[in-house]
Amino acid sequence: MVAPNAGTNIKIQSYKHNGNLHRTWESTIVLKGTEQVVIGANDKTVVQESDGRTWITREPAICYFHAKHWFNVIGMLRDDGIHYYCNISSPFVYEENSIKYIDYDLDLKVYPDMTYDLLDEDEYEIHRDEMKYPGVLDRILYNNISDLQRWVQQRKGPFSPGFVDQWYERFLTYRW
Template sequence: MVAPSAGSKIQIQSYKHNGNLHRVWESSIVLKGTEQIVIGANDKTQVVESDGRTWITREPAICYFHSKHWFNVIGMLRDDGIYYYCNISSPFVYEGNSIKYIDYDLDLKIYPDMTYDLLDEDEYEEHREQMNYPGVLDRILYNNIEDLQRWVQQRKGPFSPGFVDQWYERFLTYRW
């Protein structure tokens, strides 16, 4: 797999299990790009929903994608601290100047004090039945939720102290 280069602009594309496009973040800048990890950033970027509605992100965000883990992490810099939104998803692929992944509805929302909530279990159950997720996928996703919770508890990877701030400082060196 080819990796995006630092400083390049990419789209982030989220799909559903049935292959339908779910959501697109129009423009993010790559801060680090390898075949295994992509770290990107955006601020006030346009997001297009599958039904055509659009909205603009409210704050700077650092995005962490890993080719081996079934989740991605978005660290949002707000006035009262860093909030994380973690999508339980397929590992990413980089293709056609875009990061692509399958969103499996389940999300972990993490607050500045590192407490968290698991969100959208009802939506996951509905889509699991509609799209006939295989049993093995269910186990993979819930195992990755446990891995993600351990990362939060251990302050690992994108949850380590200073991670989001360090990458945000790098983001500020780029001029769009």
């Protein structure tokens, strides 16, 4: 797999299991790009929903994607600290100047004090039935939720102290 170069402006595209485009972030600056990990940042970027609605992100965010884990992590810099929104998703692929992944509805919302809530289990169950997720996928996703919760508890990867701040400082060097 080819990786995006640091400094490149890319899109992020979220799909559903049935192949339908779910959501697109129009502009993210790559801060680190390898075949295994992509770290990007955006601020006040346009997001387009599948129904055509658009909105603009409110704060700077550091995005962490991994090619082997079934989740991605967005660290949002807010006045009261860093809030994380973690999508339970397929590992990413990079093609056509875009990070692409399948969103499986389940989300882990992590607060600045590192407490967290698992969200959207009802939405996941509806889509699991509608799109006929195989049983093995259900196990993969719930195992990755456990891994993600361990990462939060151990302050690993994007949850480690200083991770988001360090990458945000790098992002500021690309802004003009």
